[in-house]
Amino acid sequence: MNSTIREKSAADVTLTFRNADQTPIIAQEITLAQTKHKFLFGVSGFDLIPLSNNEYSGKEKEQAEERASHLLALFNAVTLPFYWARFEPLRGKPLTGQLIQASQWCVDHHLTVKGHPLCWHTLTADWLLSLSNTEILQEQTKRIRREVSDFRGLIGLWDVINEAVIMPIFDKYDNGITRLCKELGRIKTIKAMFDAAREENPGAILVLNDFDVSPAYDILIEGCLEAGIKIDVIGIQSHMHQGYWGREKTLKILDQFSRFNLPIHFSETTLVSGRLMPPEIVDLNDYQVEDWPTTPEGEERQAREAIQHYKTLFAHPLVEGITWWDLADGGWINAPGGLIRKDGSTKLAYNELLKLVKGEWWVSPTKLTTDSEGQIQFSGYLGEYEVTLGKERRQLNLNEAGASRQQVYF
Numbered sequence: 147m148n149s150t151i152r153e154k155s156a157a158d159v160t161l162t163f164r165n166a167d168q169t170p171i172i173a174q175e176i177t178l179a180q181t182k183h184k185f186l187f188g189v190s191g192f193d194l195i196p197l198s199n200n201e202y203s204g205k206e207k208e209q210a211e212e213r214a215s216h217l218l219a220l221f222n223a224v225t226l227p228f229y230w231a232r233f234e235p236l237r238g239k240p241l242t243g244q245l246i247q248a249s250q251w252c253v254d255h256h257l258t259v260k261g262h263p264l265c266w267h268t269l270t271a272d273w274l275l276s277l278s279n280t281e282i283l284q285e286q287t288k289r290i291r292r293e294v295s296d297f298r299g300l301i302g303l304w305d306v307i308n309e310a311v312i313m314p315i316f317d318k319y320d321n322g323i324t325r326l327c328k329e330l331g332r333i334k335t336i337k338a339m340f341d342a343a344r345e346e347n348p349g350a351i352l353v354l355n356d357f358d359v360s361p362a363y364d365i366l367i368e369g370c371l372e373a374g375i376k377i378d379v380i381g382i383q384s385h386m387h388q389g390y391w392g393r394e395k396t397l398k399i400l401d402q403f404s405r406f407n408l409p410i411h412f413s414e415t416t417l418v419s420g421r422l423m424p425p426e427i428v429d430l431n432d433y434q435v436e437d438w439p440t441t442p443e444g445e446e447r448q449a450r451e452a453i454q455h456y457k458t459l460f461a462h463p464l465v466e467g468i469t470w471w472d473l474a475d476g477g478w479i480n481a482p483g484g485l486i487r488k489d490g491s492t493k494l495a496y497n498e499l500l501k502l503v504k505g506e507w508w509v510s511p512t513k514l515t516t517d518s519e520g521q522i523q524f525s526g527y528l529g530e531y532e533v534t535l536g537k538e539r540r541q542l543n544l545n546e547a548g549a550s551r552q553q554v555y556f
Contacts, residue, residue, distance in 0.1 A: 155463075160549075161176075162519065164553060174516050176515070178514060180509035180526060180531050181256075183529040187223060194252065199247050213474055216486055223257060223467065225260045228263060231270055263305040264290045267316050268309070274286075283330075283338060295346050302349065302351060380406065381411050384415045385416040388425050404464055416483040418481050419483070420481075430479060446494060449497075470485060475488045527544075530543050530544075531543075533554060540554050
């Protein structure tokens, strides 16, 4: 086991193996393997919707399946899109079936699914514009209850509200959610959305997500907590199209939000493997280019920076998840931000992350021999494990950091 195990994400484990009659199983070879990691190594999985709904055929299907195999080899979590404009373009006719099919595919492949987002001023439903603010609030909270209910058992992790810092002052185009937030204010809007989600599924993990890492987001979180809003996770976007933040800036941001002592997810992470976006661009969506190629030099830079970013985040005791955005090039704003090229081949960053995540931060199948008391000791990251003796297998969970002692019966 690698020596970089974090105190809050790992356990020192003593397993005692016994027969049914309580006698210890002595000097027997046990195979230990981790099957699930508690830390969420995530990726946006929008491409899984057409794949899981059998919308691809021929070579296109083969390419999609190959991308999916790369996804499954590295990641254990997926973000699926619930942008209202696309999910329910016609009022009362949501595309629930397609997303349920995609969610089920993910669950069947042992992926934790996050829904993103339940409320956002961008890509919200155009038909809200014909409604009053009172009606918009009713429709938005009804929408949250519907999705949280319909996907219960498949999705228990939600970005409830996205980019609330800028929501009431967003001026790119008129939309119903900005209108609503201008009237209610940020905190009342957030409270209404969180209350709706929480009431529908009290056990769900609810995230407040934003790209703004300035004190404005910090102050907003403080105000929400003072208002009694239960935020389960702070979501921080790190779209670094204009260059890697660097370890110092990343740690400074982590220090800023650590005062709340809440779990942190780096919910959207991008590092490009081509030319950097010009620094004068304020809204990343304003950078529209037809061709933005990946380059050999850029891929080396991306790999180096991705590994540094992941190591910095994984070492922090409050960070519980990192989501890469997107898996393949040509996604959002056509950026070369993927870990996979457009031709389906993996980049250096993918290969290096695979070695890091599955090589150093994952307990691969290991053979250990029980001692004179029927025990083995190991250090492992929190998650689920399988132990095998001969042809028999047993499951065990490591849920809490620190010392753990468990009995295993065969």
